[in-house]
Amino acid sequence: MPGIAAAAVAAPSALSGGADVIAVGVLLAEFGMFRQALLRDQVRLYAAQSALISVLAVVVAATRHLPDLYALAALSFALKAVIVPVVLRRLLRGIGAIGGDPRWSDIAGSHALSVASAVLVAIAVAAFGFFTVAALGIRSPVLPATALSVSVAVILVAFVLMIVRRDVVSQAIGFLSLENGVSLTALVVAAGLPLILEVAFLFDLLVAVVVFGLLIRVHHGRAESMSTADLTSLRG
Numbered sequence: 001m002p003g004i005a006a007a008a009v010a011a012p013s014a015l016s017g018g019a020d021v022i023a024v025g026v027l028l029a030e031f032g033m034f035r036q037a038l039l040r041d042q043v044r045l046y047a048a049q050s051a052l053i054s055v056l057a058v059v060v061a062a063t064r065h066l067p068d069l070y071a072l073a074a075l076s077f078a079l080k081a082v083i084v085p086v087v088l089r090r091l092l093r094g095i096g097a098i099g100g101d102p103r104w105s106d107i108a109g110s111h112a113l114s115v116a117s118a119v120l121v122a123i124a125v126a127a128f129g130f131f132t133v134a135a136l137g138i139r140s141p142v143l144p145a146t147a148l149s150v151s152v153a154v155i156l157v158a159f160v161l162m163i164v165r166r167d168v169v170s171q172a173i174g175f176l177s178l179e180n181g182v183s184l185t186a187l188v189v190a191a192g193l194p195l196i197l198e199v200a201f202l203f204d205l206l207v208a209v210v211v212f213g214l215l216i217r218v219h220h221g222r223a224e225s226m227s228t229a230d231l232t233s234l235r236g
Helices: 002-007 014-035 039-064 068-099 115-135 145-164 168-189 195-223 229-234
Strands: none
Touching: 014 039, 014 115, 014 145, 014 168, 039 068, 039 168, 068 168, 068 195, 115 145, 145 168, 168 195
16 A cells, blocks of 8 residues: 555646646637737637636636736736737727728638648647657756747747748737747746836737737738738848
């Protein structure tokens, strides 16, 4: 009996188990963006992904006794799960009204690869990031190692989304979801950062949303399209 007890695998802590489940949910939402043909569905997945990040902040705050993270979770949810998706949807409706057909602006651009090929590339990149971080052997009693590996996979998959999509809105969503991957990594590795630094990161995200909003409007005004495929002709 003692030998069996010693060989038994210890149950994961509440932080480790919760962080792992949430990190996997964030990664699945990232993969879901590859298969969505409608931009509003991509925005919904981003909102769901952001809500999961806020839930993780609450879990970390409760398990590590960091009350500042409750404020961060509330700010993150309000900005990334509510305000940013609303701004993106209104932007799409405004562009559709200018183009004469509100439905036209809701169609995502084509892939540089087929959907199946893009998903396979994303899976390969995610596996590379996951196993590379795992091979580093980063260990700590308070560090959810699996969640850390998954967070790096989320960041790499977001890069793939930005590369293979050929419309400016999808690329903007890919950038914003990349920031979600960075937030996931920060919560896993350095949850005890001062609140002022966390709020500064959210302010940077707000600036990025404003910049992407202007970029989308200017690109649509000049090209009368959301596609970035024609921009390849500008290469030297």
